[in-house]
Amino acid sequence: MKNNELKVAVVTGASSGIGAETVRALVKAGFQVYGGARRYDRLERLSRETRMTPLELDVRSTESVNVFVSRLPDAVHVLVNNAGGALGLDPVLEMDEMGWLDMYQSNVLGTARMARALFPRLCKSGLGHLVNIGSVAAFETYTGGAGYTAAKHAVRAITETLRLEWLGHPVRITEIDPGLVNTEFSLVRFNGDREKAKRVYEGMTPLSAEDVAEAVSWVVTRPAHVNVDSLLLRPLDQARVDRIFRRPSVP
Numbered sequence: 001m002k003n004n005e006l007k008v009a010v011v012t013g014a015s016s017g018i019g020a021e022t023v024r025a026l027v028k029a030g031f032q033v034y035g036g037a038r039r040y041d042r043l044e045r046l047s048r049e050t051r052m053t054p055l056e057l058d059v060r061s062t063e064s065v066n067v068f069v070s071r072l073p074d075a076v077h078v079l080v081n082n083a084g085g086a087l088g089l090d091p092v093l094e095m096d097e098m099g100w101l102d103m104y105q106s107n108v109l110g111t112a113r114m115a116r117a118l119f120p121r122l123c124k125s126g127l128g129h130l131v132n133i134g135s136v137a138a139f140e141t142y143t144g145g146a147g148y149t150a151a152k153h154a155v156r157a158i159t160e161t162l163r164l165e166w167l168g169h170p171v172r173i174t175e176i177d178p179g180l181v182n183t184e185f186s187l188v189r190f191n192g193d194r195e196k197a198k199r200v201y202e203g204m205t206p207l208s209a210e211d212v213a214e215a216v217s218w219v220v221t222r223p224a225h226v227n228v229d230s231l232l233l234r235p236l237d238q239a240r241v242d243r244i245f246r247r248p249s250v251p
C-alpha cells in the first residue's frame, strides 16, 4: 500500500443503527468505507454525508455476498460484520420457524459467509481485522429470546473458531457484545410496532449506536500486535440481559 492510500473498511448493515454510526466513526478515523445493506436508498443518503461507497447487500444470500465482494478493492483492512438482528419474542413452544431461519441466515450464516468471502482480501492488506458484532445474548438467555440468543451464541462460536483456524494469518479477530442499544433493533423485532419498541427502553438509559461505534473504532486502531478478543458493553442500568433498572415515570 502506498503511503497516501487510505485503509479500507467494510461495514455490513450500514443502513441503520450501529452500522451507520460505525461508518461515520471509521470515516472519521481515516478509513475509506464501503457499506452494505438491503435498503440502498438509506445507504445513498449516508454516502452523501460521509463519502462511504454504498453497495447493495443481503447477507442471507451467497450470491449477493459474492457480487458485493467483487466490487471491493483487492485489499481490505477491516470487515465489520454487523448485519443482523432479532425477529419476534416467541417462546420455543410457539416458535415461528421462518423467523428463526431468517435470524440464522442473517446473524450466523451471514457472518460466516462474509468472513469466508473477505478472507483473501483481509490477508492481502498485510494486517486485516474482522470485527463481529455479537450481543450480551451471546452469553445469556431470556424468556422468548431463544431464537435470537441461539443465533448470537452461534456467532460467538464462529468468532472463537476463526481465531483458531486463522492463527498464523495476518488477521485480527474481535467480537463486540453490546447490551441494549437504542436503534431500530426493537422496531424490527416487533415488526414495526413503535409502542412495543419504545417500551424496551422505557425509564432507563440504553447505549447509543455511537457508543458501540466508538468501541469498533478503538479496537481497529490498536497497535498491530494487539488483538482485543472481545468487548462486552452494557448500559449502567442493565445488570443482565433481562435485569434492567427502570426509573418510575414522572406524572
Ligand SMILES: NC(=O)c1ccc[n+]([C@@H]2O[C@H](COP(=O)([O-])OP(=O)(O)OC[C@H]3O[C@@H](n4cnc5c(N)ncnc54)[C@H](OP(=O)(O)O)[C@@H]3O)[C@@H](O)[C@H]2O)c1
Residues within 6 Å of the ligand: 012, 013, 014, 015, 016, 017, 018, 019, 036, 037, 038, 039, 040, 057, 058, 059, 060, 082, 083, 084, 085, 086, 106, 107, 110, 133, 134, 135, 136, 177, 178, 179, 180, 181, 182, 183, 184, 185, 186, 188, 209
Ligand atoms: N440494538 C441492540 O440492542 C443490539 C444489542 C446487541 C447486539 N445488536 C446487534 O447489532 C447489530 C446491528 O443492529 P442495530 O441495533 O444497529 O439494529 P438496526 O438499527 O435494526 O440495524 C440493523 C442493520 O442490519 C441490516 N441487516 C439486517 N439484515 C440484513 C441482511 N440480511 N443483509 C444485509 N443487511 C442486513 C439492516 O439493513 P437493511 O434492513 O437495510 O438490510 C440494518 O442496517 C445486529 O447484529 C444486532 O443483532 C444490537
